[in-house]
Each structure stands twice: as structure tokens, then as C-alpha cells.
Amino acid sequence: MKIFQKQISLTPKPRGFHLITREVLDQIPELSDVSTGIAHVHIKHTSAGLTLNENADPSVRRDFESHFNRMVPEDTSLLEHTLEGPDDMTSHIKSSILGHSVTIPIFSGQFNLGTWQGIYLCEHRNRGGSRKIVVTVIGS
Amino acid sequence: MKIFQKQISLTPKPRGFHLITREVLDQIPELSDVSTGIAHVHIKHTSAGLTLNENADPSVRRDFESHFNRMVPEDTSLLEHTLEGPDDMTSHIKSSILGHSVTIPIFSGQFNLGTWQGIYLCEHRNRGGSRKIVVTVIGS
Amino acid sequence: MKIFQKQISLTPKPRGFHLITREVLDQIPELSDVSTGIAHVHIKHTSAGLTLNENADPSVRRDFESHFNRMVPEDTSLLEHTLEGPDDMTSHIKSSILGHSVTIPIFSGQFNLGTWQGIYLCEHRNRGGSRKIVVTVIGS
Numbered sequence: 001m002k003i004f005q006k007q008i009s010l011t012p013k014p015r016g017f018h019l020i021t022r023e024v025l026d027q028i029p030e031l032s033d034v035s036t037g038i039a040h041v042h043i044k045h046t047s048a049g050l051t052l053n054e055n056a057d058p059s060v061r062r063d064f065e066s067h068f069n070r071m072v073p074e075d076t077s078l079l080e081h082t083l084e085g086p087d088d089m090t091s092h093i094k095s096s097i098l099g100h101s102v103t104i105p106i107f108s109g110q111f112n113l114g115t116w117q118g119i120y121l122c123e124h125r126n127r128g129g130s131r132k133i134v135v136t137v138i139g140s
Numbered sequence: 141m142k143i144f145q146k147q148i149s150l151t152p153k154p155r156g157f158h159l160i161t162r163e164v165l166d167q168i169p170e171l172s173d174v175s176t177g178i179a180h181v182h183i184k185h186t187s188a189g190l191t192l193n194e195n196a197d198p199s200v201r202r203d204f205e206s207h208f209n210r211m212v213p214e215d216t217s218l219l220e221h222t223l224e225g226p227d228d229m230t231s232h233i234k235s236s237i238l239g240h241s242v243t244i245p246i247f248s249g250q251f252n253l254g255t256w257q258g259i260y261l262c263e264h265r266n267r268g269g270s271r272k273i274v275v276t277v278i279g280s
Numbered sequence: 281m282k283i284f285q286k287q288i289s290l291t292p293k294p295r296g297f298h299l300i301t302r303e304v305l306d307q308i309p310e311l312s313d314v315s316t317g318i319a320h321v322h323i324k325h326t327s328a329g330l331t332l333n334e335n336a337d338p339s340v341r342r343d344f345e346s347h348f349n350r351m352v353p354e355d356t357s358l359l360e361h362t363l364e365g366p367d368d369m370t371s372h373i374k375s376s377i378l379g380h381s382v383t384i385p386i387f388s389g390q391f392n393l394g395t396w397q398g399i400y401l402c403e404h405r406n407r408g409g410s411r412k413i414v415v416t417v418i419g420s
Contacts, residue, residue, distance in 0.1 A: 001141045001278075001281045003420050005316045005387060036145045038180050038276050040318050042385050044394030046334045051236040054186045059221040063229050064236070066218065071211065071351065078346065081339040089343050096331040096344070100397070101383055103241055105182050105274045107145060112274055114184030117240070134385045134392055136318050138278060138418060140143050141281045141418075176285045178320050178416050191376040194326045199361040203369050204376070206358065211351065243381055245322050245414045247285060252414055254324030257380070278418060280283050 004030055005136045012130050013123045015087070017053075017061035021118040025111070028135055037106040037139015044132040047091035047125050049098035055118030064122075068094050091124035098122050106139055144170055145276045152270050153263045155227070157193075157201035161258040165251070168275055172249040177279015179251065182241040184272040187231035187265050189238035195258030204262075208234050231264035238262050246279055284310055285416045292410050293403045295367070297333075297341035301398040305391070308415055312389040317419015319391065322381040324412040327371035327405050329378035335398030344400075348374050371404035378402050386419055 008027040010020060024041060025031070031039070043050050054060040072093050074086040081089040102119060105112040121131065148167040150160060164181060165171070171179070183190050194200040212233050214226040221229040242259060245252040261271065288307040290300060304321060305311070311319070323330050334340040352373050354366040361369040382399060385392040401411065 001143065003281065003316050003418075005385060005392070036143050036276070038278070040383055040385065042383070042392075044392075044397065046332070046394065046396050052186070052240045053232055053236050057221060060229065060232055063219050063221050064233065067212065067233050070218070072347065078350070079343050081337060081343050089340065089347075092333055092340055093344065093347050096333050096400075097237055097377055099239060099379060100332045103180055103182070103243060103383060105145060105180065105276045107274075112145070112182075112184075114186065114272070116186050117184065120236075132394065134387075136316070136385045138143075138318065141283065176283050176416070178418065192326070192380045193372055193376050197361060200369065200372055203359050203361050204373065207352065207369075207373050210358070237377055239379060243320055243322070243383060245285060245320065245416045247414075252285070252322075252324075254326065254412065256326050257324065260376075278283075 001140055003138045005134060008133050010121060010131045010133060013121060015123050015126050017064040018121045018123060019055055019118045020121045024119055031137065032109040034106050034109060034137060034139040037137055039104045039106055040101060040136045042101040042134045044134060047095055048128055048131055049095040049100055049122035050102050051098045051120050051122060052102055052117050053120050054116050056116060087126050094124045141280055143278045145274060148273050150261060150271045150273060153261060155263050155266050157204040158261045158263060159195055159258045160261045164259055171277065174246050174249060174277060174279040177246040177277055179244045179246055180241060180276045182274045184274060187235055188268055188271055189235040189240055189262040190242050191238045191260050191262060192242055192257045193260050194256050196256060227266050234264045281420055283418045285414060288413050290401060290411045290413060293401060295403050295406050297344040298401045298403060299335055299398045300401045304399055311417065314386050314389060314417060314419035317386040317417060319384045319386055320381060320416045322414045324414060327375055328408055328411055329375040329380055329402035330382050331378045331400050331402060332382055332397045333400050334396050336396060367406050374404045
């Protein structure tokens with residue numbers, strides 16, 4: 001059994017949902033030495049999230065953005081914590097609904113995901129900048 | 141410390157929320173050899189999810205279905221990714237809200253869950269078929 | 281590689297969102313011996329949840345409470361499972377949206393969280409009482 005942890009910085013992304021599987025994998029080449037394990041991928045922010053979803057059709061990511069804007073409306077008359085603008089509190093709420101980490105099974109040196117599964121960065125701020133991710137891999 | 145991983149196939153379930161704790165446990169008898177650990181249960185799909193919730197009263201699962209249909213409405217005029225029908229994009233959204241995996245503490249060869257906690261398969265598609273699950277257990 | 285698991289009881293909290301990072305840390309002094317690892321923090325209930333979010337401004341926690349009350353309305357005419365009152369079924373739903381556990385990276389004997397991240401107890405019941413938490417730490 002072994003463990004390693006790595007902090008990586010994502011390139012800045014515009015508000016919306018972004019497929020980052022390749023960007024994450026490129027920074028953890030050590031994965032190829034793990035036969036069976038789990039990878040915990042954690043985002044160190046409270047206004048962006050991580051989730052798994054469909055990795056092929058960009059319209060899925062656009063629908064995520066429009067649905068979450070309806071479900072968590074930027075109505076500052078309903079919210080108290082709005083100092084940094086109308087996308088401030090809604091980003092906190094969206095990130096907790098979607099979650100701040102994903103845990104992914106590893107098998108034979110690779111993510112053991114479904115064919116259509118990829119990692120999404122859920123960028124809820126209008127200008128979120130570069131986001132920090134911590135990847136912890138535990139396995140044999 | 142040891143680790144094992146197993147892929148299992150669930151029997152097909154109709155759209156809705158289903159208690160699958162027993163179906164999962166039956167396929168991982170190795171659990172009884174783990175004194176302290178965690179079990180990561182992952183679904184390899186983007187249109188169904190996994191969560192933990194109340195394991196006794198079937199009305200809880202029915203209310204989950206009706207609430208999520210209201211909260212994520214099948215209104216194709218609002219969504220772009222609808223090629224496979226009105227339950228296509230909403231299934232992607234619901235699965236990310238509920239999550240694609242649950243991590244469960246293990247103690248003394250058993251899931252260390254609360255009395256009322258069970259694993260739910262959240263089947264969001266009208267015809268989702270058999271779903272593939274990957275269970276990874278790490279422990280002593 | 282080592283593992284340990286501990287069950288802790290939180291002091292009873294009123295309905296709402298509560299920062300519990302310190303209360304959890306105080307009960308796992310063993311963390312200081314872990315150089316690299318993960319901590320899985322699990323709540324053994326189906327009407328309260330755990331999430332990570334902003335650890336500084338109490339207005340964030342108040343906005344969480346008001347948003348979730350709008351998003352999951354206590355409208356008993358729409359729900360079947362209401363035997364324990366209007367906060368019964370909505371608590372089950374909210375807890376699955378927010379999640380029943382958080383997994384936190386550990387580095388150098390401490391939680392490797394972002395500057396602004398803390399653990400929230402999401403108490404959805406009007407009178408939830410003391411909540412049981414299971415912390416499992418795996419690391420080197």
C-alpha cells in the first residue's frame with residue numbers, strides 16, 4: 001500500500017462547467033504505478049466545485065450552467081452575503097450542492113470510470129481565476 | 141492494510157429511488173475480513189446516482205422522486221441536450237446533485253452506518269437498464 | 281500506512297448551518313501523527329448533512345438556511361412522508377443534496393483545506409439533538 005498527494009493549479013476558466021480530466025491526469029503521471037486504489041480530487045475553494053458527468057457533448061455543460069442559474073437564482077433581495085456581487089453567495093451554494101471533491105476508483109494504473117464519465121470543474125464565479133486542486137492517491 | 145476492488149452489476153430498476161444495501165453487500169463477502177476501513181461505492185454512469193438515506197419507509201423514496209422531478213423539471217424548452225428524450229439532460233443534472241459515489245465507514249467487518257441509513261440507487265432514466273458499480277475497500 | 285476510526289458526538293445544534301471544524305479536530309488529536317492522508321467524516325443520520333464551505337462570515341450560513349428552505353419547500357401537500365412534521369421529509373431531501381460525508385486531504389498532521397474552507401453541520405430538523413459522526417483517517 002502506498003499514498004501520495006499533489007497540489008496542482010488549473011488554468012483559469014470562465015464561468016461555467018469545464019471538462020478537466022486530461023488536465024488533472026497530465027499532472028499525476030505516478031498514477032500508472034497504482035494497480036488498485038482510489039484518487040481523491042479536492043478543490044481548495046468555496047465558490048467552485050467538482051463533479052463527474054458526461055464527457056462528450058458540450059451542450060451538457062451548457063445545460064448545467066443554465067439549470068443551476070435557474071435553481072440558485074442571483075436574486076440579491078433574497079440573500080444577505082452579497083458583498084462581492086450577485087455571483088458571490090450563489091457560488092457558495094452551488095459549490096456545496098455539487099460538492100468540493102470527487103473520489104475515483106483506480107484500476108491498472110488508470111481511472112476506473114464509466115465510458116462517458118469525466119471530471120468537471122464547476123466554476124461559479126464570473127472571474128474565478130486559477131483554482132487549486134489537491135489530489136491524494138491511495139492504493140497498491 | 142489491504143485493498144480490494146470489485147465491479148458488480150445491479151439488476152435493472154425502474155425510474156425512481158431504490159434501496160440497494162443488501163444487493164451490494166451480497167456481492168462483497170470479503171467485507172467480513174476488514175476490521176477498520178472505508179468502502180467507496182461508485183456508479184459508472186452519468187444518468188444515475190448513489191446516495192444514502194432512510195432505509196425503512198418506501199414513501200421516502202417516492203417523495204425523493206416527486207421532489208426531484210419538481211426541482212429539475214423535464215422542460216425541453218429550457219434545455220439543449222434532449223436528443224434521447226426529456227429524461228436525458230435532467231438525469232445528468234440530478235446525478236450530479238445527488239452524487240456518483242458514497243463512501244461508507246467500515247468497522248468490525250460491517251458497514252458502520254446509522255440505524256436508518258441505506259444505500260439508494262437513484263435511477264433517473266425511464267429505461268436505465270443494468271447499472272455497473274465499482275466497490276473499492278481499503279482497511280486493516 | 282495506518283488507519284484509525286473514531287465515533288464522536290456533536291453538541292446539539294439548532295436548525296441551520298454550523299461551523300464544526302474545531303469541534304471535530306479537538307476530538308482527533310491523532311491527526312498530528314499523519315504526514316499524508318485523507319480523513320473521511322461521516323454523519324450517521326438521514327436528516328442532517330455535512331458539507332464544506334466558507335468559514336468566516338456567519339451570513340453565509342444564514343443564506344444557506346434560507347436558500348435551502350426555498351429550494352426544498354415544507355409544503356406537506358406535495359409530500360407523503362410527513363408523519364414527524366413538515367421538517368421531516370424535507371430534511372431527508374436536503375441531507376442527500378448536501379451529502380452525508382466529506383473527505384478531506386491531510387498533509388503534515390493537518391487538514392489540507394483552502395484558507396476559507398470549514399466543515400459545516402447542516403442541521404435540517406427543528407430539534408435534531410446530538411448528532412453522531414464517524415471519522416476514519418487513512419494515511420502514512
